[in-house]
Amino acid sequence: MARPERRTVRDLRKGNRAVLLRALYFVGPTSRHELTALTGLSAATVSNVTGDLLSDNVIVEAGLVDSDGGRPRVLLRVNPVHGYAIGVDVGETHVRVELFDLDMNEKAKAEFALRPGGHEVELVVRHILAGIEAVLADSGVAPGQVLGVGVGVPGIVESGPDALIHAQTFGWDAVPLGALLREGTSLPLYVDNGAKTMGQAELWFGAGRGSRNAVIALIGSGVGASIITDGVTYRGANSSAGEWGHTKIALGGRTCRCGGRGCLEAYIGAEAILERAGLPLDTATEQAQLAELVRSGSPVIDETVEYLGAGLANLINLFNPERIVVGGWAGLTLGHHLLTKIKKAAAENCLTQPFSTASIVLGRLGPDAVALGAATLVIEEFLLNNTTSPAREAAAL
Amino acid sequence: MARPERRTVRDLRKGNRAVLLRALYFVGPTSRHELTALTGLSAATVSNVTGDLLSDNVIVEAGLVDSDGGRPRVLLRVNPVHGYAIGVDVGETHVRVELFDLDMNEKAKAEFALRPGGHEVELVVRHILAGIEAVLADSGVAPGQVLGVGVGVPGIVESGPDALIHAQTFGWDAVPLGALLREGTSLPLYVDNGAKTMGQAELWFGAGRGSRNAVIALIGSGVGASIITDGVTYRGANSSAGEWGHTKIALGGRTCRCGGRGCLEAYIGAEAILERAGLPLDTATEQAQLAELVRSGSPVIDETVEYLGAGLANLINLFNPERIVVGGWAGLTLGHHLLTKIKKAAAENCLTQPFSTASIVLGRLGPDAVALGAATLVIEEFLLNNTTSPAREAAAL
DNA sequence: TGACTTTTTTCAAGATATATACTATGTATT
DNA sequence: AATACATAGTATATATCTTGAAAAAAGTCA
Numbered sequence: 001m002a003r004p005e006r007r008t009v010r011d012l013r014k015g016n017r018a019v020l021l022r023a024l025y026f027v028g029p030t031s032r033h034e035l036t037a038l039t040g041l042s043a044a045t046v047s048n049v050t051g052d053l054l055s056d057n058v059i060v061e062a063g064l065v066d067s068d069g070g071r072p073r074v075l076l077r078v079n080p081v082h083g084y085a086i087g088v089d090v091g092e093t094h095v096r097v098e099l100f101d102l103d104m105n106e107k108a109k110a111e112f113a114l115r116p117g118g119h120e121v122e123l124v125v126r127h128i129l130a131g132i133e134a135v136l137a138d139s140g141v142a143p144g145q146v147l148g149v150g151v152g153v154p155g156i157v158e159s160g161p162d163a164l165i166h167a168q169t170f171g172w173d174a175v176p177l178g179a180l181l182r183e184g185t186s187l188p189l190y191v192d193n194g195a196k197t198m199g200q201a202e203l204w205f206g207a208g209r210g211s212r213n214a215v216i217a218l219i220g221s222g223v224g225a226s227i228i229t230d231g232v233t234y235r236g237a238n239s240s241a242g243e244w245g246h247t248k249i250a251l252g253g254r255t256c257r258c259g260g261r262g263c264l265e266a267y268i269g270a271e272a273i274l275e276r277a278g279l280p281l282d283t284a285t286e287q288a289q290l291a292e293l294v295r296s297g298s299p300v301i302d303e304t305v306e307y308l309g310a311g312l313a314n315l316i317n318l319f320n321p322e323r324i325v326v327g328g329w330a331g332l333t334l335g336h337h338l339l340t341k342i343k344k345a346a347a348e349n350c351l352t353q354p355f356s357t358a359s360i361v362l363g364r365l366g367p368d369a370v371a372l373g374a375a376t377l378v379i380e381e382f383l384l385n386n387t388t389s390p391a392r393e394a395a396a397l
Numbered sequence: 398m399a400r401p402e403r404r405t406v407r408d409l410r411k412g413n414r415a416v417l418l419r420a421l422y423f424v425g426p427t428s429r430h431e432l433t434a435l436t437g438l439s440a441a442t443v444s445n446v447t448g449d450l451l452s453d454n455v456i457v458e459a460g461l462v463d464s465d466g467g468r469p470r471v472l473l474r475v476n477p478v479h480g481y482a483i484g485v486d487v488g489e490t491h492v493r494v495e496l497f498d499l500d501m502n503e504k505a506k507a508e509f510a511l512r513p514g515g516h517e518v519e520l521v522v523r524h525i526l527a528g529i530e531a532v533l534a535d536s537g538v539a540p541g542q543v544l545g546v547g548v549g550v551p552g553i554v555e556s557g558p559d560a561l562i563h564a565q566t567f568g569w570d571a572v573p574l575g576a577l578l579r580e581g582t583s584l585p586l587y588v589d590n591g592a593k594t595m596g597q598a599e600l601w602f603g604a605g606r607g608s609r610n611a612v613i614a615l616i617g618s619g620v621g622a623s624i625i626t627d628g629v630t631y632r633g634a635n636s637s638a639g640e641w642g643h644t645k646i647a648l649g650g651r652t653c654r655c656g657g658r659g660c661l662e663a664y665i666g667a668e669a670i671l672e673r674a675g676l677p678l679d680t681a682t683e684q685a686q687l688a689e690l691v692r693s694g695s696p697v698i699d700e701t702v703e704y705l706g707a708g709l710a711n712l713i714n715l716f717n718p719e720r721i722v723v724g725g726w727a728g729l730t731l732g733h734h735l736l737t738k739i740k741k742a743a744a745e746n747c748l749t750q751p752f753s754t755a756s757i758v759l760g761r762l763g764p765d766a767v768a769l770g771a772a773t774l775v776i777e778e779f780l781l782n783n784t785t786s787p788a789r790e791a792a793a794l
Numbered sequence: 795t796g797a798c799t800t801t802t803t804t805c806a807a808g809a810t811a812t813a814t815a816c817t818a819t820g821t822a823t824t
Numbered sequence: 825a826a827t828a829c830a831t832a833g834t835a836t837a838t839a840t841c842t843t844g845a846a847a848a849a850a851g852t853c854a
Contacts, residue, residue, distance in 0.1 A: 003416075004415045007442075008843075019402065044814095070832065072819075235717070238750070240717040241715065243714040260745070442843075468802070468851050
């Protein structure tokens with residue numbers, strides 16, 4: 001029941017513009033000639049549309065390529081300074097704001113520490129707005145050049161103009177973060193769950209590159225997953241899809257911090273691992289503690305690997321992805337030393353056929369990719385709908 | 398990273414034709430005027446395209462509607478006899494072939510019993526081909542009027558021209574059913590997993606109508622799920638998505654017939670329930686046995702409800718659907734008497750927010766909807782790509 | 795019968811992609 | 825140095841498409 005849309009003849013141009021821009025963005029410097037093969041468009045249309053894009057300064061020429069006896073090709077590429085994207089990472093311990101050019105080079109950065117338990121909405125909003133000011137000032141980028149601000153936050157984000165957020169760990173219940181931020185800035189806003197933004201970063205620039213059906217598993221203190229279906233982050237009916245951590249893996253088992261019993265997170269979440277090993281909880285040293293557990297070959301780790309493997313197997317059975325990316329700081333710590341065992345555990349708990357087509361790999365971007373991923377929300381919109389330059393129009397208001 | 402496509406100006410017409418045809422198919426008799434509102438197209442375009450559709454005999458006029466003082470509206474509808482779709486259900490005990498008109502009225506039916514263990518590919522192929530002949534003869538429909546044949550089979554179906562099938566229960570390993578059938582018929586073929594076709598039937602005509610994000614849970618002897626994302630059946634990288642039955646719900650628990658331990662199917666599959674209740678397995682009476690267990694309030698059933706609820710909760714946490722449809726004969730037997738308890742068990746094992754937006758309902762089509770669903774594969778293609786009448790062209794060869 | 799209302803069609807205008815012919819810009823050869 | 829050749833990119837003519845406005849169609853109501 002796929003619904004086709006498209007109406008007017010003008011949408012055609014818009015669509016083809018998006019097709020070309022996307023190709024240029026992900027493939028990199030390319031000639032018009034190659035673009036015809038890449039997109040299936042005729043040479044004439046490529047010439048036309050790239051002409052538009054050039055005169056809008058969205059793309060620029062990027063040198064020539066010698067040919068063996070013909071006119072040399074002119075390479076085209078996205079103009080990295082045509083616009084900028086701001087990514088915000090709202091984490092448990094900090095608010096981080098980063099400004100990127102279109103090549104995703106970080107041009108400026110601002111960070112604010114959060115006290116444990118100090119997650120008042122007003123404070124976070126103030127930090128974000130101050131961060132935006134700061135990165136703009138540092139980089140010398142004018143607000144009109146910013147295509148938008150992506151924000152990655154914990155919890156469930158209901159998409160909509162208000163961007164209602166439900167985040168248990170922050171004590172946020174239906175907080176309209178979008179509306180609050182809009183009072184302080186006129187830049188276009190894109191708010192999403194941080195695990196999803198990080199997943200999108202891995203998908204675009206990390207271990208998930210090029211896959212159309214993938215799951216990015218994120219294992220830190222909490223456990224989540226970002227599900228990619230047909231190349232797009234799947235959000236479900238209310239943007240809460242991917243709550244892998246609280247799926248039941250051992251019905252009636254350990255009590256989870258969500259209150260339920262037998263959740264996957266109660267076994268493979270970092271805090272749960274340390275707790276099961278009888279170690280005291282201390283956010284400052286937990287990473288070292290976990291690393292030590294892994295190094296010493298604790299039996300708790302063996303058990304964790306078993307649960308993790310089964311959890312991944314469940315994802316493979318349900319989603320039949322071509323790739324599973326294991327990320328998050330705890331996931332990376334486990335994975336760096338135990339990937340083979342994890343794969344083995346997954347194989348044992350998974351149907352043969354889907355397992356054989358799914359490759360399990362480690363994340364490549366590290367745990368700090370939330371802000372980068374948030375910025376990709378802006379880029380995603382830019383690649384899809386840039387009739388002329390919507391952000392500028394909006395900013396001009 | 399959604400990839401826009403579309404190229405030429407001709408695709409526009411094709412797309413808008415599909416938009417209108419889909420609207421007419423799912424909304425029913427409608428006037429051109431209403432169609433403009435429904436589709437967002439201009440009145441002129443609606444008039445143009447419906448003109449084409451009328452002259453191609455794809456749609457027909459369906460009476461007038463009085464107006465209060467103006468020209469009466471002419472109702473349009475899909476011409477039910479413009480074409481026909483054949484649906485095939487390959488089950489453990491039978492091969493059933495049904496022929497439907499576009500309104501999904503059954504016009505003819507043929508059924509062949511299969512002996513237990515008698516699932517040789519050649520036999521099944523022979524039955525299917527004989528069934529096609531039979532329903533064509535019975536209904537008097539010419540092969541050229543058949544838009545295609547949809548086939549629902551057990552196991553994993555790799556999409557592709559050969560339609561490779563892996564079905565453990567049938568002892569099929571990479572059986573190229575599509576290729577084999579093509580030797581005996583020139584009709585367009587669409588092969589898919591039977592649980593998915595049944596799910597699509599519920600989605601189109603049953604309890605899933607109108608939902609864009611849904612999961613159809615199918616509980617019979619085996620346990621599976623059909624996942625609907627954005628209104629389309631999600632198949633994953635190799636069409637095996639939705640293997641819910643073999644996800645682990647109790648790591649290290651009961652041994653499943655797949656060989657694994659702790660699979661959901663080992664708890665809520667019909668055979669597993671009977672086995673746990675200490676009853677002898679007998680396919681002839683298992684439905685009655687299960688009903689009796691439910692009626693008598695066996696503790697095994699209570700436990701089953703708990704596992705089923707948790708399994709559904711996992712689906713809700715992962716997919717955040719707006720609707721969960723419980724189907725399959727065992728699912729319906731359980732659901733008819735215990736839906737409240739099942740919902741309660743699901744709520745206890747699910748995050749609050751996604752649970753609150755998911756309604757859990759029972760399937761409406763009964764367990765025999767596999768063939769109907771298989772036929773919807775044909776219709777789906779018809780609604781999407783009917784430039785003139787591809788089936789006729791193909792059949793004319 | 796004529797005014798009015800609502801639906802549907804017609805028609806001219808504007809926009810698009812493509813194919814084909816053409817121009818631009820290099821290398822290879824004489 | 826001049827010419828032929830090869831490849832890249834552009835301009836023009838053509839066929840479609842959607843749309844908005846005007847016109848036509850098909851009724852009701854007084």
